[in-house]
Amino acid sequence: METPERRDAPSVTDRYYTRWYKTDVKGKPREDHCILQHSNRICVITLAESHPILQKGRAVKSINYQISAGCSRLNNKVSGKSKRGGQFLTELAPLCRITCTDGVEYTIYSCIRGRLLEVNEDILAQPSILLEKPSTEGYIAVILPKFDESKRVTEGLLSRAEYEDVISKRATQQEPC
Amino acid sequence: MLPLKEKDRPLAHKLLAAGCCARCVLRFCCVGTPSSYCQSYEDTSRELLAFVSDMGPKAQNDSSAEEQAEGPPSKKVKLGSCQSEGQANGEEPDSGVCVACLGVLQGFCSHDFSKKVSEAVKSEDYEFDNMVLFVSLPAQLSVREHACWLYVKKEVREKSLCLNKDDVIQVKEAFKWTLQGMLSQELAVPVVPKSQFEVGVGFVHPETDVDCHFLAGTCSDCFKPTKNKESVFTRMAVVKALEKISDDRFCREYPCPPQRVKTACASLDTTCLHVSVFVAGRYNKFSRSLPQTPWVIDGERRMESSVEELITQPLLAAFKADGFNFSSSGREDVDVRTLGNGRPFAVELLNPHRAKFNKMEVHLLQEEINQSSDKIRVRDVQIVTREAVAHMKEGEEEKTKSYSALIWTQKSIVQNDIEFISDIKELKVAQKTPLRVLHRRPLAVRQRLIHTMSTRYLDPHHFYLHLRTQAGTYIKEFVHGDFGRTKPNLGELMKTEVDILELDVESVDVDWPPAIPE
Numbered sequence: 087m088e089t090p091e092r093r094d095a096p097s098v099t100d101r102y103y104t105r106w107y108k109t110d111v112k113g114k115p116r117e118d119h120c121i122l123q124h125s126n127r128i129c130v131i132t133l134a135e136s137h138p139i140l141q142k143g144r145a146v147k148s149i150n151y152q153i154s155a156g157c158s159r160l161n162n163k164v165s166g167k168s169k170r171g172g173q174f175l176t177e178l179a180p181l182c183r184i185t186c187t188d189g190v191e192y193t194i195y196s197c198i199r200g201r202l203l204e205v206n207e208d209i210l211a212q213p214s215i216l217l218e219k220p221s222t223e224g225y226i227a228v229i230l231p232k233f234d235e236s237k238r239v240t241e242g243l244l245s246r247a248e249y250e251d252v253i254s255k256r257a258t259q260q261e262p263c
Numbered sequence: 264m265l266p267l268k269e270k271d272r273p274l275a276h277k278l279l280a281a282g283c284c285a286r287c288v289l290r291f292c293c294v295g296t297p298s299s300y301c302q303s304y305e306d307t308s309r310e311l312l313a314f315v316s317d318m319g320p321k322a323q324n325d326s327s328a329e330e331q332a333e334g335p336p337s338k339k340v341k342l343g344s345c346q347s348e349g350q351a352n353g354e355e356p357d358s359g360v361c362v363a364c365l366g367v368l369q370g371f372c373s374h375d376f377s378k379k380v381s382e383a384v385k386s387e388d389y390e391f392d393n394m395v396l397f398v399s400l401p402a403q404l405s406v407r408e409h410a411c412w413l414y415v416k417k418e419v420r421e422k423s424l425c426l427n428k429d430d431v432i433q434v435k436e437a438f439k440w441t442l443q444g445m446l447s448q449e450l451a452v453p454v455v456p457k458s459q460f461e462v463g464v465g466f467v468h469p470e471t472d473v474d475c476h477f478l479a480g481t482c483s484d485c486f487k488p489t490k491n492k493e494s495v496f497t498r499m500a501v502v503k504a505l506e507k508i509s510d511d512r513f514c515r516e517y518p519c520p521p522q523r524v525k526t527a528c529a530s531l532d533t534t535c536l537h538v539s540v541f542v543a544g545r546y547n548k549f550s551r552s553l554p555q556t557p558w559v560i561d562g563e564r565r566m567e568s569s570v571e572e573l574i575t576q577p578l579l580a581a582f583k584a585d586g587f588n589f590s591s592s593g594r595e596d597v598d599v600r601t602l603g604n605g606r607p608f609a610v611e612l613l614n615p616h617r618a619k620f621n622k623m624e625v626h627l628l629q630e631e632i633n634q635s636s637d638k639i640r641v642r643d644v645q646i647v648t649r650e651a652v653a654h655m656k657e658g659e660e661e662k663t664k665s666y667s668a669l670i671w672t673q674k675s676i677v678q679n680d681i682e683f684i685s686d687i688k689e690l691k692v693a694q695k696t697p698l699r700v701l702h703r704r705p706l707a708v709r710q711r712l713i714h715t716m717s718t719r720y721l722d723p724h725h726f727y728l729h730l731r732t733q734a735g736t737y738i739k740e741f742v743h744g745d746f747g748r749t750k751p752n753l754g755e756l757m758k759t760e761v762d763i764l765e766l767d768v769e770s771v772d773v774d775w776p777p778a779i780p781e
Binding site: 222 | 671695698699700701702703704705706743744746747762764
């Protein structure tokens with residue numbers, strides 16, 4: 087079988103985005119999120135590779151952007167250059183709920199403060215994209231932090247190195263099956 | 264000799280007594296010959312006094328007994344800083360400043376002032392063949408003019424003469440008649456109604472700025488408060504209000520004739536302005552580390568130089584301009600080269616102190632830009648009109664562009680794998696605003712057409728892709744997909760992850776500016 091060629095040059099994400107992480111979001115073990123921050127301060131929320139949904143053998147049954155009776159992220163509409171009308175999110179604002187085929191439900195959170203620009207509707211139609219390409223086509227949402235807060239928005243987040251540290255610590259602490 | 268008639272005498276007498284200067288009297292007597300205003304002020308007033316003193320029997324009957332008793336009429340209507348009726352009442356000594364023109368047609372219609380203006384113009388070192396003179400007068404002059412006119416209107420009606428406000432010569436016109444001739448001589452160029460070079464003189468009179476304020480009460484909708492203007496009493500607004508107000512109302516609110524003043528107008532600094540000159544051309548960009556415009560973040564320059572600076576610096580120096588506006592038919596990223604005929608651009612040079620360049624001189628400027636750096640090249644550099652610049656912006660939205668891109672593929676490919684791409688014609692793509700520009704552009708979906716494509720195989724993970732697309736297509740996003748927000752994208756079409764390593768603009772299909780054969 088042919089092994090895929092290892093890229094010798096950085097990918098688009100490597101070139102223009104900084105990877106930040108939030109682990110065990112809302113205290114839930116291993117529910118790790120990855121925030122891709124562009125140099126222009128726009129952030130893309132994705133599942134980190136360690137998130138339970140992305141582990142071997144899982145499949146997604148449904149994705150729901152209706153996070154409460156009165157609020158659906160699908161109703162988010164922004165207009166104009168200053169993106170008026172976008173729902174304002176705090177760090178623990180829910181973006182969507184993902185239900186796996188084994189019945190377990192997970193909530194994905196914003197992780198940063200800012201204005202919601204868009205949620206990914208492609209994963210509604212094709213949940214498999216979320217599993218196959220969680221860091222690109224399977225993104226969850228795009229958020230624009232406030233201009234004044236743009237530098238501080240990642241203060242509560244982990245760098246790639248810190249994240250890898252957390253992951254390796256988990257591996258050593260892992261209980262035997 | 265002043266072209267005054269018998270019928271003008273009572274009018275002149277009345278205005279002089281009210282405090283008008285000699286030239287303003289001429290204006291109200293509808294003297295429309297410029298030369299009448301070009302005599303010195305002393306000569307003008309002397310001749311006028313002589314005319315008025317020479318009162319015939321008809322005029323004598325009209326003068327009140329009071330006036331006659333107080334001595335010879337000439338004493339009554341002496342001009343200059345001397346006594347008047349006012350002094351008898353214990354008021355300030357008469358400053359001699361005209362109540363209608365506030366001194367504009369007195370002290371400022373002199374060689375002294377003309378010299379001051381021409382010295383100022385010479386010091387700014389402009390090159391010009393002719394000039395136009397702009398004069399700015401304080402708004403209250405319209406109010407005072409209106410008051411003087413109403414004052415004499417009664418007099419004129421009693422004598423069943425007709426005096427339309429339009430027949431009265433405007434202060435601005437009379438002023439220009441006197442000053443233009445002198446300026447023309449000193450600067451050795453004709454003063455014409457329309458020119459590329461403007462000289463502006465202006466006057467202010469803070470003492471009487473309040474004269475306009477009563478109009479706000481009579482005609483409030485003429486005066487809308489604006490944030491950017493200092494005073495809401497602009498000349499236009501005042502003129503409009505004066506058109507609306509009834510004669511009776513005006514006379515009740517404002518003295519006719521207007522009150523005397525202590526000081527004359529003060530002159531503002533002479534301003535000079537040359538209309539913008541437009542220089543157009545096409546540029547090539549050979550560097551992958553050159554932004555189109557200066558790249559500065561938080562006051563810090565992120566990358567040295569820019570296409571804009573390399574093109575405009577020699578132009579700014581040659582045209583001795585105060586500033587510039589650079590625009591082009593679209594633009595490319597820092598890391599993208601512009602090859603082929605290049606991209607059309609236009610530079611507006613603001614207030615150029617030198618504006619006449621022949622074809623040879625412009626060609627030399629082109630060479631100077633080309634010698635200054637190997638990162639860019641310019642061609643077809645020429646002076647164009649402001650209207651012609653519109654062709655360029657047309658190109659930005661309507662014309663096609665062609666590109667070549669170096670593509671990396673994750674899966675291993677052979678020549679056959681990319682053949683199908685050349686068969687794709689008029690491919691419709693829907694592009695959501697790319698994330699890399701989303702911070703400064705509205706979120707929207709753009710439908711664009713990729714007209715044709717062709718490929719050149721390199722190796723199992725690389726090939727060159729040539730495309731001709733509709734204006735406004737984001738090429739990089741078409742290749743890598745931008746998180747799937749551009750559909751379809753090259754990765755989807757080839758069923759593998761792809762990336763764009765290099766991009767070049769091969770042509771910008773706009774046929775402007777006209778090509779200049781080398």
